[in-house]
Amino acid sequence: MELWYTENHSKEAKFSIKVEKQLYSGQSDFQRMDVFESNEFGRFFTLDGLVMITEKDEFIYHDMIVHVPMATNPKIRNVLVIGAGDGGTVRELTRYAHLENIDMVEIDQMVVDICREYFPNSTSGLDDERVHLYFEDGLKFVQEKKNAYDLIIVDSTDPIGPGEGLFTREFYKNCYEALTEDGILVNQHESPFYEEYQRAMKRSHKRIHEFFPVARVYQVHIPTYASGHWLFGFASKSLDPVKDLKEEWWNSLGLETGYYNTDIHSAAFALPNYVKKLLQEAVEE
Secondary structure, X not given: OOEEEEEEOOOOOEEEEEEOEEEEEEEOOOOEEEEEEEOOOEEEEEEOOEEEEEOOOHHXXXXXXXXXXXXXXXXXXXXXXXXXXXXXXXXXXXXXXXXXXXXXXXXXXXXHXXXXXXXXXXXXXXXXXXXXXXOOOHHHHHHOOOOOEEXXXXXXXXXXXXXXXXXXXXXXXXXXXXXEEEEEEEEEOOOOOOHHHHHHHHHHHHHHHHHOXXXXXXXXXXXXXXXXXXXXXXEEOOOOOOOOOOHHHHHHOOOOOOOOOHHXXXXXXXXXHHHHHHHHHHHHO
8 A cells, every 4th residue: 555645735736755654743732743754755744734844855945045144144143043943944054163143933842842853964953052942933032132133044834824923024024123234034935836825925025125125035946845946035134145145255164065055046046037027026016
């Protein structure tokens, strides 16, 4: 008998992974969690039926959400990560010896506990002495911060359930105020391909554009995410991610990455015309 995990990417399209066995299933106060074992993607973790990470492709997401802003501003010292319960974003951040403080705010402690047990490579940076974990609402946490962080990374789920508040106008305004003068905000920006994801992407871009002088979008290919075509948002008070890329500095660090490099960095901001059109529509709505 074959067992398959199937995720709806739209009302008319589904994505499936053949499962060898289910390792965990549980329900927190916020969401359903499942861990599966597969031959193609290794272990993978789902929240409310949506893939969050797989052992095979998680490096793509975490490389691009972390190294793009880090290569733009060598002066980053103090970082806030919102969400990211799988630990991969923090793992990549801890590779930078010059970072002084990493605050991670995750609303659901059970996500971290499950990922510590089943994804030790992803969570390997959480015990770094510079990392401070807060299990609370990221929306409320950032409200209290003013001029506090050089970088905020919003590594959230889709804008439903626990992640919904992280796509609001109030949240982005609070992020702007929590950032320093050269501060950068990077967020997972949804997919431009399927209609439901398009709406979330346009909503996020519109609201970020209202507060940040620099509001750019870059793309990445993540095989297990809806359509495989995924976006990140890059917002800043002053720094442009292409013009201000510190290529020589970043390459001098000698970090080994599976996906990111400084050529990819610049190229990722070259968007297809249909994506440009959607982003322009979002700003004009």
